[in-house]
Amino acid sequence: MDKRFDIIIVGGGLNGATLALGLARLGLRSLVIDAQSQSAQMDGSFDGRSYAMALTSVRLMQSLGLWDALADQAQPMLDIKVFDGNLTNGPSPFHMHFDHTEIEEGPMGHMVEDRHLRPVLHNAVADQNLITYLSQTRVVSQSIDDMLASVTCDNGMTYQAQLIIGADGRSSQTAQRAGIKRTGWQYPQTALVCAIEHDLPHHGTAYQYFLPPGPLAILPLRGNRSSIVWSETPRQADTILSLSDDDFLDILRPRFGSFLGDIRLAGKRFSYPLGISMTKTYISDRLALVGDAAHGVHPIAGQGLNAGLRDIAALCDVIDQARTRGEDFASINVLTRYQEWRRFDNQSLGLATDFFNKLFSNDNPVLRLGRTVGMGVINASPTMRRGFIREAAGLTGELPRWMQ
Ligand SMILES: Cc1cc2nc3c(=O)[nH]c(=O)nc-3n(C[C@H](O)[C@H](O)[C@H](O)COP(=O)(O)OP(=O)(O)OC[C@H]3O[C@@H](n4cnc5c(N)ncnc54)[C@H](O)[C@@H]3O)c2cc1C
Structure with a gap:
């Protein structure tokens, strides 16, 4: 196996795999290193x-030629x-309704279910000659000199490239090893995640x-199914998770309501501590x-x-632009352009999700x-409604070429 690449990506999750496919479109050779087995990533169960x-x-998925494989399983x-609400009085009559027909661009x-997205990405990675994928391997150290970056793995091998990209999730050791500090906190919340089947259609x-x-959050999936992301206090979440499926549904039903008819579990239940x-x-x-x-946010807006x-x-x-101009694409000047483009947007997203979570996750009558x-x-304001819809669709701010 080669030991020299254009770029080394640490972490082959959803972001790491997509990045490798994007870089391959630019003609760059990458090595993706992930601690998990690739068969686990491709597992469609x-x-x-x-x-x-x-x-x-x-x-972006369309630009990378991946959307055709996803479209049939994706729910617009x-x-x-x-709605704002509580368990005693149910949802408040005041609610917000964002309808996609208020913008021209479409839904x-x-x-998209993880069991569809992950295999599509990893099959495309496996088919791409410019990507080498090293699974069940952990990066244990990294070093940088003037012209070259190196990583050493727990298999004892060292690999070199012009640039290292950390896509290794919230507790990124790539960031830690580079001395990059993090700030953040845990919320007194755990998300219970599962899919539900229901009798009536959700109409998207x-x-x-x-x-x-x-x-x-009750999010529409293909068919009469919805994905549930349900936040509770960690203690309550533990108790709910330990219940049988029937008892779990008995707790969910008064929160879910009856507008979709009777509900049933459609798969396993998961929990994620939120921070x-x-x-x-x-x-x-x-x-x-x-x-x-680089940034892990609360899933309240489904934007992570x-x-x-x-x-x-x-x-x-x-x-791509740096290479066209003949610049070293891994130089700090070029990377600074990336940071200036993305950091402010991501910090704003983090602050907004934090604010809305704190504003809504309480029963204070004044705040209510x-x-x-x-x-x-x-x-009541069409302009504000359209603003929210454009934000949810990701249409605000400077769009990268593949997202235009
Ligand atoms: C409950 C919940 C609901 C969500 N819903 C949405 C949603 O609706 N829409 C949305 O946009 N986002 C959503 N998100 C956010 C989304 O799940 C994450 O932003 C996304 O999965 C992060 O992917 P990632 O590839 O950056 O990191 P990860 O998925 O954490 O992947 C990191 C990878 O790095 C590997 N790795 C780690 N350390 C090493 C090492 N030392 N060496 C080698 N490999 C290593 C790991 O094995 C892993 O494969 C949600 C999150 C939660 C918790």
């Missing part, structure tokens, strides 16, 4: 996880309805209920961070993966009144 992929993330998101996004509508312990984690910088000498390695995919599209643009009035005002 149903694990209940799904992603709300914004319109611009779908465009046509409407989003947001705000698509719901996503529902978000803000309940005192945290949000409950926010942002690095102080995304770059260092011959090193850049993308996705959760979308933000990572936007990092990737932006970084590929920056690298403020929320009711605020939601009424937004819902």
